[in-house]
Amino acid sequence: MSNRVLIVDDAIFMRMKLKDILEKNGFEVVAEAQNGVEAVEKYNTERPDLVTMDITMPEMDGVAALKAIKQLDPSARVIMCSAMGQQSMVMDAIQAGALDFIVKPFDNDRVLQSLNKAIK
Amino acid sequence: MDDNNRYIEIFFAETDEYLQTLNECLLELEKNPGDGNILDEIFRAAHTLKGMAATMGYNNMAELTHHMESVFELFRSGKSNVDSEIISLIFKCLDKLSEIVEDLREGNVLEYDLKDLIDALDKVASGQSNGQENTVVGLDLLGDDISDVDLMLIHSAYEKNYKAYSIKVELSKDCLLKGARAYMVINGLDQQGEIIQSDPSTEVLESGEFGNLFKLIYITKLEKKAVVDLVENNLEIESVHVEELNSYLEPGLTKEEKNTETDHDKKSEEKSASTGSQTSHSMNQYIRVDLNKLDSFMNLVSELVIYRTRLENVSKEEKASAINEPLEHVARITTELQDLVLKIRMQPVNVVLNRFPRMVRDLANELNKDIELIIEGEETELDRTVVSELSEPLVHLIRNAADHGIETAEVRESLGKPKKGLIKLSAYQEGNRVIITIQDDGKGLDPEVIKESAIRKGINVDGLGDREIIRLIFNQGFSTSKEVTNISGRGVGMDVVRQKIESLGGEIDVVSQVNKGTTFNIKLPLTLSIIQALMVEVGQEIFALPLGVIERVIKLDQEEIISTHGDEVYIYKNKAIPVIRVNEKLNLETGEGNKHIIIILLGDQYYGLIVDELVGQQEIVIKKLGSVLSSMKEYLGATILGNGDITLILDLSNLCSEGNEDEI
Numbered sequence: 028m029s030n031r032v033l034i035v036d037d038a039i040f041m042r043m044k045l046k047d048i049l050e051k052n053g054f055e056v057v058a059e060a061q062n063g064v065e066a067v068e069k070y071n072t073e074r075p076d077l078v079t080m081d082i083t084m085p086e087m088d089g090v091a092a093l094k095a096i097k098q099l100d101p102s103a104r105v106i107m108c109s110a111m112g113q114q115s116m117v118m119d120a121i122q123a124g125a126l127d128f129i130v131k132p133f134d135n136d137r138v139l140q141s142l143n144k145a146i147k
Numbered sequence: 148m149d150d151n152n153r154y155i156e157i158f159f160a161e162t163d164e165y166l167q168t169l170n171e172c173l174l175e176l177e178k179n180p181g182d183g184n185i186l187d188e189i190f191r192a193a194h195t196l197k198g199m200a201a202t203m204g205y206n207n208m209a210e211l212t213h214h215m216e217s218v219f220e221l222f223r224s225g226k227s228n229v230d231s232e233i234i235s236l237i238f239k240c241l242d243k244l245s246e247i248v249e250d251l252r253e254g255n256v257l258e259y260d261l262k263d264l265i266d267a268l269d270k271v272a273s274g275q276s277n278g279q280e281n282t283v284v285g286l287d288l289l290g291d292d293i294s295d296v297d298l299m300l301i302h303s304a305y306e307k308n309y310k311a312y313s314i315k316v317e318l319s320k321d322c323l324l325k326g327a328r329a330y331m332v333i334n335g336l337d338q339q340g341e342i343i344q345s346d347p348s349t350e351v352l353e354s355g356e357f358g359n360l361f362k363l364i365y366i367t368k369l370e371k372k373a374v375v376d377l378v379e380n381n382l383e384i385e386s387v388h389v390e391e392l393n394s395y396l397e398p399g400l401t402k403e404e405k406n407t408e409t410d411h412d413k414k415s416e417e418k419s420a421s422t423g424s425q426t427s428h429s430m431n432q433y434i435r436v437d438l439n440k441l442d443s444f445m446n447l448v449s450e451l452v453i454y455r456t457r458l459e460n461v462s463k464e465e466k467a468s469a470i471n472e473p474l475e476h477v478a479r480i481t482t483e484l485q486d487l488v489l490k491i492r493m494q495p496v497n498v499v500l501n502r503f504p505r506m507v508r509d510l511a512n513e514l515n516k517d518i519e520l521i522i523e524g525e526e527t528e529l530d531r532t533v534v535s536e537l538s539e540p541l542v543h544l545i546r547n548a549a550d551h552g553i554e555t556a557e558v559r560e561s562l563g564k565p566k567k568g569l570i571k572l573s574a575y576q577e578g579n580r581v582i583i584t585i586q587d588d589g590k591g592l593d594p595e596v597i598k599e600s601a602i603r604k605g606i607n608v609d610g611l612g613d614r615e616i617i618r619l620i621f622n623q624g625f626s627t628s629k630e631v632t633n634i635s636g637r638g639v640g641m642d643v644v645r646q647k648i649e650s651l652g653g654e655i656d657v658v659s660q661v662n663k664g665t666t667f668n669i670k671l672p673l674t675l676s677i678i679q680a681l682m683v684e685v686g687q688e689i690f691a692l693p694l695g696v697i698e699r700v701i702k703l704d705q706e707e708i709i710s711t712h713g714d715e716v717y718i719y720k721n722k723a724i725p726v727i728r729v730n731e732k733l734n735l736e737t738g739e740g741n742k743h744i745i746i747i748l749l750g751d752q753y754y755g756l757i758v759d760e761l762v763g764q765q766e767i768v769i770k771k772l773g774s775v776l777s778s779m780k781e782y783l784g785a786t787i788l789g790n791g792d793i794t795l796i797l798d799l800s801n802l803c804s805e806g807n808e809d810e811i
């Protein structure tokens with residue numbers, strides 16, 4: 028099964044929450060990263076099947092990290108996590124190859140829908 | 148969901164805000180049922196509320212909001228008309244939500260019977276949606292006003308074996324980033340064909356400033372089913388309607404529809420133009436600050452002021468002229484700081500006033516009266532503490548005005564008054580006070596009736612003029628009397644109102660004319676933390692008295708004090724008023740001095756305070772006594788004087804009321 032996930036978010040609370048949702052639904056969270064730089068590093072070492080990527084993060088934001096990951100692995104599957112009001116960032120991310128986006132606060136069903144679609 | 152506990156304060160604050168927004172917008176909506184911007188705002192607020200409640204795990208709140216949202220959606224899509232019955236229902240839901248929030252705030256997670264409300268909401272939603280299905284099918288797909296250029300494109304597309312589709316996509320109601328979602332749909336379609344037209348335009352779509360619907364004309368080689376799949380491949384899609392456009396290639400088929408479509412567009416343009424200012428208003432940025440932080444900021448600033456004064460004194464004494472210039476700068480800056488912190492603490496009164504339109508509407512419905520509420524000067528600002536305490540007495544006064552003041556339409560007509568009763572609430576600043584008046588054009592207070600009832604209660608009304616008699620309603624004895632309430636129409640809890648206003652350092656007065664109406668005037672200090680004070684000396688000590696209640700200061704002639712049964716009175720304005728010797732109250736030796744009697748007015752009762760010496764008038768910053776000293780009821784607080792001395796501020800109402808009890 029291709030369901031190894033890398034969670035990228037600068038807030039521990041959000042990572043915990045996502046991890047909780049994912050693990051309860053048969054995903055394996057193989058790594059967590061708290062900024063874009065870490066995300067790219069962890070992606071490189073872990074090669075997860077799926078990445079959930081927060082947009083606003085210190086060091087390197089989610090869109091930049093997405094682009095870097097896409098350069099490493101053009102087939103990378105990345106889902107953006109966005110807060111309200113980051114419309115243009117989300118669109119940038121989709122242009123840069125993000126598969127989908129989910130909006131905070133997370134609705135469990137929606138998150139799962141999006142993730143399941145992404146690993147199909 | 149325990150993780151969420153740390154956000155609970157923000158949750159409550161925001162929830163209050165959204166509930167208020169909903170209340171306001173609904174009222175607005177009732178006046179302008181077709182206003183799309185208001186609907187959008189309502190929708191947004193309800194939606195955010197639902198999201199927040201769900202995140203916090205408050206499911207009953209989320210559920211109720213969800214059902215309300217369904218109704219809003221009908222309004223927004225024009226499938227249901229806004230009528231006052233539905234609005235009333237939604238108001239009821241809002242009340243329920245407020246109730247739930249209040250319980251949650253107190254830490255009670257209760258079960259609520261929301262079934263009635265939800266059923267009623269569903270009834271509205273489903274009752275309309277039956278009709279909805281019919282209108283949806285194909286008819287309002289885009290394609291009614293295809294431009295010539297697009298028609299040509301479609302023609303040539305068909306020649307090349309392409310097909311043209313009209314696509315109507317409805318995003319799910321709780322879709323959050325509509326722009327990005329629409330963008331994803333369009334992006335997906337664009338990879339398999341070409342979108343030649345969209346409504347709203349792609350810019351609008353990408354900005355997310357649209358309802359949940361958008362329509363596209365799409366040219367592709369794909370079959371209809373494949374197009375549907377392509378769209379449905381995205382999340383948060385409520386429904387997709389795809390129709391091949393070849394029928395539209397025959398000219399003249401849909402003339403009528405074309406017209407309705409353009410009409411509709413025009414309307415929505417007008418709407419966005421007229422309410423543009425409102426949207427920008429809601430864009431204001433705020434941060435939330437704990438009031439305690441502001442209080443300590445204020446304290447620090449006032450301490451700074453004190454030390455500045457001390458420095459100035461030192462510089463004068465030591466003749467250190469070199470520091471005079473920098474000291475002046477310090478003086479200027481501290482003054483600005485002080486102004487600033489006062490301003491930060493200021494809140495516009497509409498924080499309180501904005502709930503009244505809703506209240507009056509409900510009262511009017513309930514009482515079957517026609518009442519208009521006019522609010523003026525809602526931007527007037529008051530100290531945050533005053534504003535938050537003001538709500539209760541104002542609610543009371545407005546309730547009274549609507550309930551007892553304004554007559555029914557029939558009575559009003561027979562009196563030759565306009566059918567619609569008027570309640571006017573205005574606020575304005577006057578010097579360092581804010582005046583709030585509540586005025587109604589109802590039946591007014593009849594002094595004769597009040598007088599009779601006062602006599603029955605054994606209150607002496609001899610020598611009282613009409614105005615004074617009317618003021619009796621503020622007396623405690625009157626408040627509990629059902630009789631007076633029924634006859635005069637007022638009096639319920641008026642003493643409570645008065646006490647509240649007075650505890651805020653304000654005063655209340657009433658003017659009334661039979662059949663013309665009643666006006667309540669409330670005067671409030673701008674802020675509670677800085678007051679004008681009269682400094683007096685009592686037995687070697689300096690005390691501060693709030694200047695607001697002082698009526699007059701008279702040099703005392705011992706012979707004017709009259710003893711009666713162990714109590715002392717002073718004749719002021721031909722009336723005997725109780726005399727309070729401050730030194731006795733505070734157990735201080737009386738000093739030798741130029742004794743003065745200070746006449747103060749608390750409510751409608753005068754008191755005479757005897758002090759040893761007047762020192763002067765000055766502005767002081769009230770500092771609360773710590774919890775250890777809080778049992779010392781004689782003092783409002785303390786202040787630090789320019790020379791660094793600490794002075795206690797007397798709580799006059801307390802000093803005087805104690806005197807009263809002694810008498811009894």
